[in-house]
Each structure stands twice: as structure tokens, then as C-alpha cells.
Amino acid sequence: MQAWTTAPAAMGGLRLSEVAEPTPLPHELLVRVEAFSPNPGDLAALPGVPAGSIPGWDGAGVVLEAAADGTGPRAGDHVLFLGLGARGWAQRRAVPHATTATAPPDVAWEHLAALPVPATSALRALRKLGSVIGRRILIVGATGAVGRIAVQLAARSGAHVIAIARDENTHTELQHLGARETHISLSSVSSRVHGAIDMVGGQHLVDAYALLDSGAAVIALGHSAGADERFPYGAFIAGPATSDRSVTSFFLGSENGLADEMAYLAADNRLRVGDVDIRPWTELAAWVERGAPRPSGRVVFRVDHA
Secondary structure, three states: OOEEEOOOHHHEEEEEEEEOOOOOOHHHHHHEEEEEOHHHHHHHHHOOOOOOOOOOOOEEEEEEEOOOOOOOOOOOOOOEEEOOHHHHOEEEEEEEHHEEEEEOOOOOOHHHHHHHHHHHHHHHHHHHOOOOOEEEEEOOOOOOHHHHHHHHHHHHHHHHHHHEEOOOHHHHHHHHOOOOEEOOOOOHHHOOOEEEEEEEOOOHHHHHHEEEEEEEEEEEHHHHHHOOOOOOOOOOOOOOOOOOOOOOOHHHHOOOOOHHHHHHHHHHOOOOOEEEEEEEEEHHHHHHHOOOOOOEEEEEEOOOOO
């Protein structure tokens, strides 16, 4: 079969190569990959991956062989999958049934491929904030796939959603997705919040923490700023209105029970991930070489099985 493998001297550090077929373990399914959508984490990890490795965490496809232990989706099922052990940018992949979910057969591959990491991250991060009914919830970096989904899920859960997005042209769309307030920066948020989900890091994380009410938390889910977090003196000195506040780190790989939630998210025909830029998978290396430009949604690569 063909797969993208790491090759430091090649364009984008990737080469489309002939590789051995995967051999599933008893708890793994064999999936024909139809589409995948590179995550920022996928791309950030590329320089440190040994040459000849197959990158790629998640995607969508058809089950060719069910798991030998009799658990999980059946042969012929449409699925979306997640495996932080990589090997997803290939024509076929072995993936654990614990992180593989059956999807409705009428949902487009492009939509399914855009869901696993962003949608499950948004859902699990929101759950860490506890009940959000009637509470002010801050979403920092709201125009990315994770941020858009977090806005929608929080709004449906009864939260007063405050979305932060640098591009003011996206604010009307975020309001349609459920945001009650939209801001270009955190500096114009005037009231404290019960919780926050931050996809940016750096000074944004510091500023989000400063807006927390007593007992609230900010979930540090992303680090796109690529900058240090420097908290000023006194940031952790508490008073009546600022006691018991916290910054909580997040790692999707430590979360259990993701298959049921991926199935729930895949079946939700109201969920929007933003613009989906669909490309043939042969363009992957050139796209990475150009710096992996992406719209305000997801870039999805369709796998060729010819």
C-alpha cells in the first residue's frame, strides 16, 4: 500500500512511499482510510519523528476487518477513528476499537475526518468546567475547529458564551453558532467568567486566568501563540472574588471512553467545523512545505485508492 512517510530531505519532510500492510492486533480494526485532516499537533511533531515513520492521528474510512477480539465496529461500517500512535496518513490503517466510532453512512468523509481530535477535545474540555447552565464561558481562539465546536456545545448546554476571535469578520458567524458576545481581544471583556477554554496560550492564557471568578478554571487546550506564559506578581494571591481558581492542562490521549462520544458527534448533523478545504492526498507534502496554510476551518485530504 501507499502511505506518507517522514523523509527529512524531501519536500515538506514527507514522501509518498510503498510500505508494508498493517497487521492489526486483536483489539484493532483494519480500516481503509478515505480522508484525514492534519492537526496542529500532527504537524508540530513531524520534525522529531524518525525517518520512515507514518504520521497522522485521526481520520475516517471503511472497516475492512473487524477486531479479532469481537469488539467494536463491523466490516463495512463507516467509521471515524483516533490513534495518537500515528500511522493515519496511509491507504489502510490498524486502529484500536476503543478509539473508533461507527458513523452514519450518509455523512461525508470530509466532515467525519474533521471531527475526531477537534470535536472530542472541545467536548472533554467543556466537561471539565462542570455545569455551565446560565454561566459565562469564555472561548479563546474561537475560529479554529476546536473553538467553533466548543462555542456550539457550550451554547447548547445553556452557557452565556463569550467568543474571542481576532478577525472581526468572523463574529457574525460565531454569533450564529451560539456566541452571546464576540470580542477581538480579551481586553474588552468586562465581567468575570465561570470558566474558559483557551486554544492560544501565551499572554491569552494569562489574561483568561485574570478574568476567572472564584472557583473557576481555564482549560489550557492549545498553544498556537508559541509564546511563554508570564504571570505577573500577585496573580495567584487570592481574595474573596478570586479564590480557588486554576489553570488545567489537557491531553486527549489520557481521556477514556472516546468512541461513544465520537459516535455522538458524528451523528450530530447540526455541528459545524467551519470551512472545509478538500484536497487530494498527493498535495499533502506541498501543503506542509508552504507552512500548512488553512482557512478558518479544516483542510481535509482525500485518499486515492486507484
